[in-house]
Each structure stands twice: as C-alpha cells, then as structure tokens.
Amino acid sequence: MMTTEIKHAAGTTQIPEVIESAVALEYSFVDALVALDVNVTGVADDGDSANLIDPIRNQVGDYVSAGERLNPDFDAIKKAEPQLIIADQDRHKDMYDDLTQIAPTILVKSFDANYNENLDAFRIIGKAVSKEDKAQEVMKQHEDKINDYKDQISLDTDQTTLPIVVTNDGVVAHSVKTYVGSFLESLGFKPALTKEVVENSSEYMGADYLELDYKQLSEVNPERLFIMVENENSDEVKALQNSEAWSHVDAVEKARAHFVNRETWAKFRGLVASEDIAKEISELNE
Incomplete structure (x- = not known):
C-alpha cells in the first residue's frame, strides 16, 4: 500500500x-x-x-x-x-x-x-x-468568496468591535488571537480589546478567550457587539440584558448589538463556516 x-x-x-x-x-x-x-x-x-x-x-x-x-x-x-x-x-x-x-x-x-x-x-x-x-482550488474559491462578501459589507468597520459568548456571570470575549476575532479583523473590523484589557483579564480554557464580568464589558465599551448564542432567549442572555452595565455599552445604546449563531461563529472554525459568517455580516444593516 x-x-x-x-x-x-x-x-x-x-x-x-x-x-x-x-x-x-x-x-x-x-x-x-x-x-x-x-x-x-x-x-x-x-x-x-x-x-x-x-x-x-x-x-x-x-x-x-x-x-x-x-x-x-x-x-x-x-x-x-x-x-x-x-x-x-x-x-x-x-x-x-x-x-x-x-x-x-x-x-x-x-x-x-x-x-x-x-x-x-x-x-x-x-x-x-x-x-x-x-x-489549493478550494482555498482560491474561498478567498474569492470572502473578498466578494467583504466588498458587500455595509456596516461601519471602524467601530470598535467585540465578539462574545454569554456565560452565567459575564461573557467570554474573543480576542484577535482567536479564530473569530482574527477573522473579523481580516474583514476590516477594528478590535475593541486593547492590550491593557487583555493583560488584565482571565484566560478561558487556556486559550486567547478572555473572561469579562458585566462591569468589565461596560469598561471595554465596544461600539459593536457580535453576541454568539445558541438561544437568544436563554437565562444567561436575559441576565446580561437585565444587568446595569448592559444599557451603558455603546453598542447597545446605538443598536449595534448583533445576535449570531454560536455553532457557526465560534465552534466550527472552518472554511464553510467562515464563508457563512462573512455572508451573514454582508447582509446586516445599521
């Protein structure tokens, strides 16, 4: 063989x-x-x-x-x-x-x-x-698709952007070192996490995912949020939305908080998932 x-x-x-x-x-x-x-x-x-x-x-x-x-x-x-x-x-x-x-x-x-x-x-x-x-053929097709979707994005990518997963007592923020954080950056989105915030936050599961409580989230104060959820009506999401900090986040005040599917955005991390994410973003409007 x-x-x-x-x-x-x-x-x-x-x-x-x-x-x-x-x-x-x-x-x-x-x-x-x-x-x-x-x-x-x-x-x-x-x-x-x-x-x-x-x-x-x-x-x-x-x-x-x-x-x-x-x-x-x-x-x-x-x-x-x-x-x-x-x-x-x-x-x-x-x-x-x-x-x-x-x-x-x-x-x-x-x-x-x-x-x-x-x-x-x-x-x-x-x-x-x-x-x-x-x-190589698939990679070329992927690159072309991503570039096409990138050209169609109408959202203001200069707004500081933070992708998060909601937890029982806060959120897990995905830095630019993670899959979704780096992918958003490749699409032109400006990261909300500064070096200082990253250095002063707890890592999650030994990777570049940062645990933030509600107060820390409001201090980061992203201008745009991508909230990766399995259920938009979960108890965790409701607790976040009912917290005092939530209403003070710029992304929430300006209606730039987007709920997206966690499986596609955070767990799959592949070419097809990336294309689905880029397509979804290209279809969003302010």
Missing part, C-alpha cells in the same frame, strides 16, 4: 495515499474533509448531530458519533473504521499515542487557532488526504 509522509504537531506520520474513511475530532476538520470530498465516517459531535451546521451535516450524511470533542469515545472511533484520524494538537495531544493504535493520526490546530492558522491546518489536511491540488 502506497503511503504519504505527513509532518504535523506530533512529528511525522505515514498515511495511506488513498483515504476512504476519516474521523474528525473537531468541527473544523469535518469542514475541511467535506470540502476535500473525503468520506467522514466518525465525528466528535458532542453527542448530537445537530451540532454540525446544516451545510456540513447534509454533506456528511451518516456517521458514527465519536462522543465529546474534549473526551472522544475510543470504542466509537474504532467502530468508524478510519484510515485517518484528525485530532486537535492542544485538546488531544495527551491521547495521541492511544489514537495511533486505532489508525494513523495527525495533530493540527483548531481550538486555539486563529483564522490564518485554520487555513494552514486545512493545507496540512489536504496533503494528508493526498488532495493538495484540490485544497
């Missing part, structure tokens, strides 16, 4: 030249495999296929749920009979050796990756599945 040697975060791995089944332990890897026309037989979908955004779920079809992204189900991965496993270099590094006992495994960035690092991960995956030419 012909193999290809792939360099990745854990070293080098020999991978079959023809991949007919792959397991993805992060959503962005599913996105990449679908774009490259690779059969996805297993996905760490946190136990619910509804976590896959519609364009991806429809193309993947039937697959084995490999459990949680943070704690994949090894028996389920075996059941998916992968020829290749794609795992996150931060979340899954401690289980790498065990994964390689099931199938050749590569570690690439997703969770703690910015937009450009996700593009780099896509290129590595393209090489791993012996579809470098296809990957």
Whole structure:
C-alpha cells in the first residue's frame, strides 16, 4: 500500500495515499474533509448531530458519533473504521499515542487557532488526504468568496468591535488571537480589546478567550457587539440584558448589538463556516 509522509504537531506520520474513511475530532476538520470530498465516517459531535451546521451535516450524511470533542469515545472511533484520524494538537495531544493504535493520526490546530492558522491546518489536511491540488482550488474559491462578501459589507468597520459568548456571570470575549476575532479583523473590523484589557483579564480554557464580568464589558465599551448564542432567549442572555452595565455599552445604546449563531461563529472554525459568517455580516444593516 502506497503511503504519504505527513509532518504535523506530533512529528511525522505515514498515511495511506488513498483515504476512504476519516474521523474528525473537531468541527473544523469535518469542514475541511467535506470540502476535500473525503468520506467522514466518525465525528466528535458532542453527542448530537445537530451540532454540525446544516451545510456540513447534509454533506456528511451518516456517521458514527465519536462522543465529546474534549473526551472522544475510543470504542466509537474504532467502530468508524478510519484510515485517518484528525485530532486537535492542544485538546488531544495527551491521547495521541492511544489514537495511533486505532489508525494513523495527525495533530493540527483548531481550538486555539486563529483564522490564518485554520487555513494552514486545512493545507496540512489536504496533503494528508493526498488532495493538495484540490485544497489549493478550494482555498482560491474561498478567498474569492470572502473578498466578494467583504466588498458587500455595509456596516461601519471602524467601530470598535467585540465578539462574545454569554456565560452565567459575564461573557467570554474573543480576542484577535482567536479564530473569530482574527477573522473579523481580516474583514476590516477594528478590535475593541486593547492590550491593557487583555493583560488584565482571565484566560478561558487556556486559550486567547478572555473572561469579562458585566462591569468589565461596560469598561471595554465596544461600539459593536457580535453576541454568539445558541438561544437568544436563554437565562444567561436575559441576565446580561437585565444587568446595569448592559444599557451603558455603546453598542447597545446605538443598536449595534448583533445576535449570531454560536455553532457557526465560534465552534466550527472552518472554511464553510467562515464563508457563512462573512455572508451573514454582508447582509446586516445599521
């Protein structure tokens, strides 16, 4: 059997030249495999296929749920009979050796990756599945789509902008070092988080996501908010909206607080998701 040697975060791995089944332990890897026309037989979908955004779920079809992204189900991965496993270099590094006992495994960035690092991960995956030419073609199409949507954006990108996820007692702000923060910056949006705020805030899950309480959010005082939610009417969102600080945020006062889908904006971090985000922004009006 012909193999290809792939360099990745854990070293080098020999991978079959023809991949007919792959397991993805992060959503962005599913996105990449679908774009490259690779059969996805297993996905760490946190136990619910509804976590896959519609364009991806429809193309993947039937697959084995490999459990949680943070704690994949090894028996389920075996059941998916992968020829290749794609795992996150931060979340899954401690289980790498065990994964390689099931199938050749590569570690690439997703969770703690910015937009450009996700593009780099896509290129590595393209090489791993012996579809470098296809990957280049998809990347060019992606770049063209993003540029087209960017040209259609009517929002004032000079307004300081902050993407957030709502929590029980505050928000998690996504800095320019995160996927969505860096992607918004690439679309021309001005970041609201200053270096001082970043240095004085707590990191979330060891990445470049910052925990802010309501008061800190009002002190950052972004002129535009993208609020990434699974349910706009959740108790957490209501608590934020009922807080004293909320009404004093410039983005709220000026009606520049946009509720968007958390799955697409924060969890997927892939090419298709990026295109969906850019399209959604291009359709927003002040």
